[in-house]
Amino acid sequence: MIHKHAFEALDRSLKDILGCHLRNNTKLPLGGKAIVFGGDFKRILHVVPNGSRQDIVNATISSSYNWSNFKVLILTKKMRLSLQTSNIEETTTFANWILNIGEGKVGGLNDGEAIIDIPDDILITDSSDPIGSLITFVYPSIVENANNPMSFQERAILASKNEVVQEINNRLLSLFLGDKKEYLSSDSLCHSDFVHDDFDESLYSPDVLNGLRPSCMPIHKLVIKVGVPVMLLKNIDQKHGLCNGTRLRVIALGKRVTEPEIIYGSHIGKHTFIPNMSLTLSDKKIPFTF
Structure with a gap:
């Protein structure tokens, strides 16, 4: 959710600090330090006040000049579901449906906008x-x-x-x-x-x-x-x-x-x-x- 400028400022700061000990660090991403960033683009993007869709996408870390140096690690095990003792099947079905929405697999081919059918069991029918x-x-x-x-x-x-x-x-x-x-x-x-x-x-x-x-x-x-x-x-x-x-x-x-x-x-x-x-x-x- 943080603007890419914050990551780029961190990158320049680490290069300046670590370059004092080894000049070659000024040429390495993040000064040669391995850093883990946590986040999920399918949940909440960075908020740009009065920004267009292009402004919001351009503010994300994936639009930064350092993105090519990142290695994306994907979590595959749902830890919260493994701790549940009831309604595991129902919760798993709902979690997979939410995941498919985030990956653009629901609603057919689209360019960021699609019509999605809400399952009847989670739909409010009392108008x-x-x-x-x-x-x-x-x-x-x-x-x-x-x-x-x-x-x-x-x-x-x-x-x-x-x-x-x-x-x-x-x-x-x-x-x-x-x-x-x-x-x-x-x-x-x-x-x-x-x-x-x-x-x-x-x-x-x-x-x-x-x-x-x-x-x-x-x-x-x-x-x-x-x-x-x-x-x-x-x-x-x-x-x-x-x-x-x-x-x-x-x-x-x-x-x-x-x-x-x-x-x-x-x-x-x-x-x-x-x-x-x-x-x-x-x-x-x-x-x-x-």
Whole structure:
């Protein structure tokens, strides 16, 4: 997912550093060091804001001048499937279908675009309430299992847009018992970035800042209940398991701090505290930082 320029910068840095000891290293890829890069082009490509298909392909490492020096190693054994004790055949069939999509074997000959038939067993057929059907499928008996962290360990709903995420979150939150608690952000401009003395701060009032929905920042109003499962979207404390993607269950809600329980990974069962924190956004689409 990293832009090819990052790998090329690493290549030049290693050549400079290792060339001090042996001049011939400046002519070798990555200074003569053997480095393993992990990734899968069939999953997520590098994100180029407002970029075309050509821009995205050109940003990948396979478009770098060093790509001819790489040796591609392909993993062939699905380790997660080997650890499962139930529904192995069903999961294997689904995994192979996903793999065939990534390799372009589904939908006939195509040049990056194709029409794919979704299997009936994973297709939502209720057109009147698709989100409700999706929630029922992914989280069966969610009210009865609300106090069972095990039921949320390996279940999640993926969405492509923030608007859909918010709609799903609101529907799920309404299913849990208890009182809601609202947390509001305190958005303000970073004055250190102002370069003009005649900058009119009134053009960007708090209401305007609160209404922005950048992809890498939380929404202005967060509504939550005790017992709901949540997922971290920032690396807060990697040593203690608070990383991007960590799944937690809310135990208590304070005025400026929340107490969740980690329900997945090596720190499962551990209680932690997440306070309010300051986040700074720098987006090329927005002519200021806040």
